[in-house]
Amino acid sequence: MRWKREASLAERVSAVNEVFRYLTQDHETEEYLTFFTLLEKMKNIPPLLDFYGEEFVQYLIELLPKIEDKYDRALLIETLVQCFYSCEAVDKSYCLELLDEYMLCVREYAANIDDIIQCLYGFFHAGISKSEAVVKLVENLDSKEYLLRILSRLEIDDSVNVSKDRSEWLAEAKELSSISWRSGIIAQFLLLVHPHVRKYAEVSQITFLYDSYAGVYADCWPRGLLPNRKETLIAANVLSIKEIRILERLDELINTQKKDLDSPEVRKLYDDFFEGKDPFEVIFSLQGKE
Structure with a gap:
């Protein structure tokens, strides 16, 4: 058979x-x-x-x-x-x-x-x-x-070797890769801490990694990101130490203390992160380690 x-x-x-x-x-x-x-x-x-x-x-x-x-x-x-x-x-x-x-x-x-x-x-x-x-x-x-x-x-x-006249292109590609990573992280951050982004993300023409804040929230983000990638994020200038701490605080508030996303503590993290600066300038600028 x-x-x-x-x-x-x-x-x-x-x-x-x-x-x-x-x-x-x-x-x-x-x-x-x-x-x-x-x-x-x-x-x-x-x-x-x-x-x-x-x-x-x-x-x-x-x-x-x-x-x-x-x-x-x-x-x-x-x-x-x-x-x-x-x-x-x-x-x-x-x-x-x-x-x-x-x-x-x-x-x-x-x-x-x-x-x-x-x-x-x-x-x-x-x-x-x-x-x-x-x-x-x-x-x-x-x-x-x-x-x-x-x-x-x-x-x-750094193990990739190309001709000298193209080596600058590799450096630029690494920078673009870091910008892509950074913008994706901040997009998820905004889905949680900004009420307008949270409300309109599903119908917005701006693309986010998740369809709505519910997906980010259900994944207990940023807990899955920080423990294993923290040092890499800092070394690549994707996030500063200060920004990492803000994400850690977000994790503590919503995943440990179960704070509501509209709570003053959560909403304050937006101001702490952007410090009154143009959000797009912040999103698309690689950070130092501080």
Whole structure:
């Protein structure tokens, strides 16, 4: 009985992969378009990629050289890289070759930033070092703004080496990464301590990490942030020691003392944090350690 179940599973997998082959046998057809529409969804569903198995991976590898459209190539590579999470071993030389192919797509703006970041982390999982990927990004992208948008989300450390004329870009990317981190933290802070932000966040066109203050409150924020990241936040100038103490006080008031968010003690923390300054100046300015 066990053998029959395994054979049945193999037959199911083979049948699905045969459908994929049918859909992609002719370019510029509705069937071909159907495959890439499905691929956009499938790449983010690991159980499906795992189900399709090695046969699916091999077919994507065979299919890639036949794809001319840059957007389809980018999507296929992104899917292939996500499949690597289920592979026991991935050939490093092929990964580097695939990364080169993906860099051509990135240079042609054939993928959005979120997909690029997800794909790069997939490459890291498959054995490509962050330094190798960053060097290729720097070598391939001429637009400084575009490059910085990507690098700022990769948590670059000092081990990454690039040419001297581009080293300043890495420093700027680190600064942007810290600004992004800082603004996200303060956005959550505002969801709790500012009554207008708390009231209108769900309908505001300003994007917050949580849909409403309820999510922040339910997560007992900032308790999950401070104990493990405090020193890192200070070292990266994301938050000052004074700001850390204000967040610790917020945690004490709402998570330990169970103070209401409209209590004077909680509302006072807004004034303590911004000290009468322009909030946007404070949000988008990295801090010293004091």
